[in-house]
Amino acid sequence: MSFTDAARTCLTSKFATFSGRARRAEYWWFSLLYMGAAAVIGGVSFAIEAPLFSIFLLPLIVPMLSVSVRRLHDTGKSGRRMLIALIPAVGPIVYLLGMTVDGTPGTNEYGPSPKAAAQPVG
Template sequence: MSFTDAVRTCLTKYATFSGRARRAEYWWFSVVYVIATLVIAGTSLAIEVPLLNILLLPFVAPMLTVSVRRLHDTGKSGRRMLIALIPAAGPIIYLVGMTRDGAPGANQYGPSPKAVAHLVG
């Protein structure tokens, strides 16, 4: 999945928690999220933190949904995202989980997006 395809998919599926997302889709949108944060924070150093959060609000829902779909791809529930709230080790465990390859074939969350991409492309 290309950069533009990943961003387009995340922005169009901003409210879709069902299904699965490939690693490329998650990581490319994560790059966009980080860049948006840096640009908004860097261009307006005088902005208060609450205003910065409001400006980033359009990116929160797509980031949340692609994270849940990414966990679905590895065969885990979206609730597994809460592991990141554990101090110190939680974010590391969460990020390691996001780097894992998706479950081959279909699982309880739907068909493999990698297999679907091979059939289409």
């Protein structure tokens, strides 16, 4: 999945879809988009001394949460596992390491593997 495919998927067809699974590429490309938007909006907000940060990043929170939950589903974990990031100091590290793990092959309780669906047959 390319950067544009991930952005298109997360911002349109799966904007608030918390079911199913998401590949690592979809999660990390959308995370890159989110962090890039945060950096640009944060810089502009700082430069003009206006509270733009929360206003313009608010619409990206729902797709970021949904792709994170779907990514956890791909590894066979519940979306509630995201709450581990709230543990001070260690939580965010454990959470990010969990997002780097390869998804479970085949079908798990959250649906078929998106990796298998993306591979050509034959």
